[in-house]
Amino acid sequence: MRIDDEACIGCRLCPPYCPMSAISMDRPAKVARIEQDECVECGVCLRSGICPVDAFIEEVHSWPRSVRAAFSNPLLVHKETRVPGRGTEEAKTNEVTGQFRRGFVGVTAEMGRPGVGTRFSDVEKVAQALARVGVVFAQNNPVTYLMTDQTTGKLNSEILDEKVCSAMIESTTPVENLPAVIKELREVASQIDTVFSLTLSTRLEPDGSAPCEKVLKELGVPVYINGKTNVGLGRPLFEEVSA
Amino acid sequence: MTHTLHRRGTEESLNKDYVFLCMAAKGINEDGSEDKMREFLKIILRHEPANIGDMRTGNMYDTSIEEILAKVTSTSIVHGVFTDRDTVAIVLRELKEADLGMSIVVSGPFSSVEEICQAAGLTPHSVDYSADIWGKREKLPSDEILEVTTMCGHAMIASNLVKSLVNDIKAGEISAEDAGKEFAKLCECGIFNPSRAAELLSVMASE
Numbered sequence: 377m378r379i380d381d382e383a384c385i386g387c388r389l390c391p392p393y394c395p396m397s398a399i400s401m402d403r404p405a406k407v408a409r410i411e412q413d414e415c416v417e418c419g420v421c422l423r424s425g426i427c428p429v430d431a432f433i434e435e436v437h438s439w440p441r442s443v444r445a446a447f448s449n450p451l452l453v454h455k456e457t458r459v460p461g462r463g464t465e466e467a468k469t470n471e472v473t474g475q476f477r478r479g480f481v482g483v484t485a486e487m488g489r490p491g492v493g494t495r496f497s498d499v500e501k502v503a504q505a506l507a508r509v510g511v512v513f514a515q516n517n518p519v520t521y522l523m524t525d526q527t528t529g530k531l532n533s534e535i536l537d538e539k540v541c542s543a544m545i546e547s548t549t550p551v552e553n554l555p556a557v558i559k560e561l562r563e564v565a566s567q568i569d570t571v572f573s574l575t576l577s578t579r580l581e582p583d584g585s586a587p588c589e590k591v592l593k594e595l596g597v598p599v600y601i602n603g604k605t606n607v608g609l610g611r612p613l614f615e616e617v618s619a
Numbered sequence: 620m621t622h623t624l625h626r627r628g629t630e631e632s633l634n635k636d637y638v639f640l641c642m643a644a645k646g647i648n649e650d651g652s653e654d655k656m657r658e659f660l661k662i663i664l665r666h667e668p669a670n671i672g673d674m675r676t677g678n679m680y681d682t683s684i685e686e687i688l689a690k691v692t693s694t695s696i697v698h699g700v701f702t703d704r705d706t707v708a709i710v711l712r713e714l715k716e717a718d719l720g721m722s723i724v725v726s727g728p729f730s731s732v733e734e735i736c737q738a739a740g741l742t743p744h745s746v747d748y749s750a751d752i753w754g755k756r757e758k759l760p761s762d763e764i765l766e767v768t769t770m771c772g773h774a775m776i777a778s779n780l781v782k783s784l785v786n787d788i789k790a791g792e793i794s795a796e797d798a799g800k801e802f803a804k805l806c807e808c809g810i811f812n813p814s815r816a817a818e819l820l821s822v823m824a825s826e
Contacts, residue, residue, distance in 0.1 A: 391779070392777060393780055394779070395777040424805060450674060450807055465642065466725050467724075467746065469644035471639070471745065471747040486621060489625065490625060490752065491759075491765075491776075491777070492759065493774075544621070561753060565753040568754050570754055571752050571755055571759060573621075574751060574752075575625075575747050575750065578744055578826070579745050579749070584742070588748075589748065594733035599749070599750055602626060603729055604623060604727065605722050605743045605745075606746070607741050607744065608744035609720070610644065610720065611720035612647070
């Protein structure tokens with residue numbers, strides 16, 4: 377995104393709208409400017425309609441900057457996954473897809489969330505930490521598509537400096553591996569220059585319990601009182617075959 | 620995408636914040652799913668939602684409801700927001716009776732959602748837990764700002780805008796209700812709860 381200097385009237389209405397605080401006023405020139413290295417191409421400034429003179433210009437970028445909009449503008453659909461947003465269907469359709477089965481837990485680190493943003497260099501650090509403890513990365517996930525080696529979590533080096541609003545590292549692992557995963561995440565969390573929100577996705581047992589909840593409690597991982605519940609209305613139901 | 624997860628707040632406040640989501644599983648039940656998702660939205664609309672939207676089109680504050688309904692496709696993810704559990708219980712019963720065959724997810728306090736499912740005769744299948752924020756937490760805004768901004772899971776609502784509109788409310792330039800609607804426009808998916816936001820903003824403006 378850029379601002380047309382000729383059109384901008386310096387009204388100062390737009391800077392608060394930028395989720396990445398990338399818009400500021402150039403006082404001598406009396407116009408607003410976008411710091412291109414901080415802009416994640418989310419398009420909020422343009423879509424908000426806050427500019428009274430339509431000075432925002434949305435540009436089409438080539439690789440590797442093109443990943444910014446793909447991971448930041450929720451109206452864009454990832455061409456590989458056909459899912460709008462930044463991740464997969466995960467537990468939302470689990471009763472139909474069987475993505476998360478009994479004995480396993482989905483581990484998703486959403487890098488840069490909430491509202492901080494992330495460089496792919498930090499995404500790679502966390503992906504490599506998860507790879508070290510043997511998780512399996514989700515196949516229909518945009519971050520997985522950017523990995524050059526799924527066994528190490530290494531990403532395409534061309535994108536490491538790119539900044540995005542958030543990027544989801546989605547994976548699955550056996551419940552008994554969860555302590556190792558949490559230990560590794562605790563270590564890598566101190567080595568990154570951003571935040572991540574952690575999601576644990578699980579199939580519920582017939583009595584409504586979730587084995588991973590007990591493990592998280594034992595490990596001292598805080599779990600919020602609210603979350604997402606798939607109420608099981610999707611059809612056809614995925615039939616899980618016991619090992 | 621876990622866009623309806625990680626909403627923050629007190630138990631009292633979160634009990635006024637429920638999000639329904641409906642979508643098809645790609646390659647499995649997506650044929651004809653656009654009509655079913657449209658029916659989902661029509662059920663939602665019968666009960667005065669605080670917001671509705673489609674991730675592909677927009678929400679009821681930046682797009683007309685007719686346009687949202689008309690543009691639903693098989694890759695849509697459609698939503699409805701409610702502010703009380705009694706209405707959520709009624710809507711869930713109607714969705715069960717409609718037997719759309721689409722996946723339905725309810726975001727909200729687990730204890731309430733569990734009771735609502737039980738009352739509707741439904742056994743929850745899977746859950747997503749929100750297990751905190753990790754890393755450089757000093758980069759986060761205050762908790763009271765996060766309570767507003769995390770109602771848009773794609774982070775389209777800037778913490779600076781919350782501060783700016785709180786100042787405008789204090790100055791009497793905008794009402795808390797209109798500020799809530801301004802935020803709702805920015806959250807394209809239609810999962811932002813402007814009613815809850817208005818309550819939170821009023822408290823912030825009174826401090």
